[in-house]
Amino acid sequence: MTREDVTSSASGSRIPESETYERVTVSSVPVSREARVSKTQVVGVDASSLDRLLVATCNLPVADGEVAVVEYTVRALGDIFQECAVGACLVPAPPPASGPSLGPIEQRVFKSLPHGEEHRVGPPDPTRLFPAYAYERVISAGPQGSTLHFASDDPRLDDDDSALMHVAQRAGLVLGHGLALAGMHAKATSDARDLRALNSHMVQAEKLASLGQIAAGVVHELNNPLTSIVAYTDWLLRKAGPQGEPDSVERLRRIGESASRILRFTRDLVAYARPSSEVPVPVAIHNVIDQALAFCEHVLAEHGAKVERAYADAIPPVRGMPEQLAQVFVNLFTNACHAMPDSGGELVVSTRVSADARTIEVTVEDNGHGIPLDHQAQIFTPFFTTKADGRGTGLGLSIVKNIVDGHEGDIHVERRASGGTRFVLAFPVP
Ligand SMILES: Nc1ncnc2c1ncn2[C@@H]1O[C@H](COP(=O)(O)OP(=O)(O)OP(=O)(O)O)[C@@H](O)[C@H]1O
Ligand SMILES: [Mg+2]
Incomplete structure (x- = not known):
């Protein structure tokens, strides 16, 4: 074996141009059983490697998540392949649907270098974690596209049939399996949490x-x-x-x-509380809103709410169930009151016929604390509430949405430019 300086032209396209690396060249040897044994020893793989990999497999910390699994695997493989650089590029599994949104999924890189070795680490590149070495093998691990990397200056790292590559392939399977188990564990834990909350x-x-x-x-x-x-x-x-x-x-x-x-x-x-056996009839929407305001008289007074009715003239009747429609407005008015400032609330209810005369629109606006953008998609989901225990079940708006859908209507929420919330409801003109 001789040590020499090689350039990119000598080591092929995998070394970035204009950089010089020290590498070990090995004169070619016939692939005999003896040669294989000596070759595997060069890269630090021996008969106990598979056993040690098996022990590592049994101890994967799947309950601690994907990052812990990768860190553990890279450390264990670093111990087994002491002459190689070992790394992994983790593409995390997407979070469960009910979990927090993490934004774009980022790759994370973990490395273990041969002991005592110091070298320059190149720019982050998931296809080549160790640009300081001539040879780098990338083994796919995990359904998300995570990879396991082995790097060395030994050209026999390129030999698919080497003992090193056999063990490395198995290590890739172990990491992939560990990542899948960690993902399943996280999902089961979050499902159990959701079930307890439900x-x-x-x-x-x-x-x-x-x-x-x-x-x-x-x-x-x-x-x-x-x-x-x-x-x-x-x-x-x-x-x-x-x-x-x-x-x-x-x-x-x-x-x-x-x-x-x-x-x-x-x-x-x-x-109002009796289960509804109503059938659809023509409903004067202004009467329904007035009735709901009367129901809410107490809660409106408690929050010092000024009520403004901006009713349009000549609104045609809506076809629907008056008790259910009253429930819609009671829920909206109650929520508005709960959000109002102590200094005095304002509630504005307006009605109008849309420009194309096909829908009757009702808007309910308040000057309350508003709904953060990241909550807006969730407020119609059953049991979503930001209210302290006992003050809200989070069912109000899901009932509202059900009733509006049952009337073939539409409801959406907006942020008021002047602060507060605006709910816009639209019912078809019969
Ligand atoms: N006008 C509003 N202003 C600010 N936040 C609101 C308003 N209306 C609804 N919200 C938010 O939406 C959440 C869900 O409302 P929803 O009516 O479904 O449940 P709740 O009021 O919490 O409980 P309840 O089942 O007693 O109605 C509220 O907890 C609150 O965070
Ligand atoms: Mg409510």
Whole structure:
């Protein structure tokens, strides 16, 4: 063996031009059994290599993810092939659908150099991790396109039939298998997490459903005493007649009015909560919006919301189920209130007929904290909520979307330039 300086012309196209590398040349030897043995020893592969690879295979840290698998494999192979440079280029598996979006998938490079060796590392190039060596073999590992790299100055690295290449091919399989297992482990872990979250959401939804049933019972119980209050105040007012003491008459009138309001509200609430057996009828959309605003009176007052109705004249009726449509607006108004600033909320509801007269558009705008862009795609998904535990189940907008779809309508969300959120709904003109 002689050491000499070789240039790109001497070592073929794989060495970048104008760079000089020191390499080992080996005079050609006949491929006999003895020669093979001595050749494998040159590149550091011996009879125990496969055993050591097997041990490494059993210890792959698949539970720690793809990066850990690659780092471990490269380190283990570096120990086995002590005379070679070993590297890997990892193309990570895409994250599970429900996981965070990582943006473009990046390749990552891991290297292990022969012990005690120092050399220049060339520019990052996934097809050639070790430009300082004359020979580099790239073995595909993993379905994403990850690769395993072996580099050396020994030209027998080019020999497909060498013991080194046999072990290297198996190492490629081991890495590919490890990456697949790490991907499956990550997916199983994320599925289990999703299932746990879904389960706790279902428990929460069931709690709310039973709360709804209790509320319906309470409303039913309130009905009789309220009816009595309304009837007796009416009787007292009639008894007092025009000669009644004005202050007392005024107080009686207020009692009667308030009791009637509660009575109306409880009856509406029961009608609203009852499972719908509605059939489509022509619906005056302004009446439905007004009814929903009345339902939300309490939550609007709690958030100091100023309500502006910008209704267009001569809106044709929508064909639909009035109770379901009321539910759409109750959910939108409630969400708007929850987002409003303490300094005072604004809610604007506008209606119009589209320019081509084919759809009726309703917009619901608020001056709340708005919806971040990366949440906008998720808000209609069941159980998506940003509200603290117990304040929201994340079902409201998914119900809204279902109802709007059932009316062959469309709903989308926009960011208001002045801050806040705008929901735009469109229903077909029948
Ligand atoms: N007007 C709005 N302004 C700001 N964020 C909103 C608005 N409407 C909806 N959101 C966001 O969308 C999420 C989903 O709304 P959705 O109505 O589906 O569920 P929720 O209000 O959290 O719970 P609930 O099931 O009680 O309605 C909310 O948690 C909130 O982050
Ligand atoms: Mg909601």
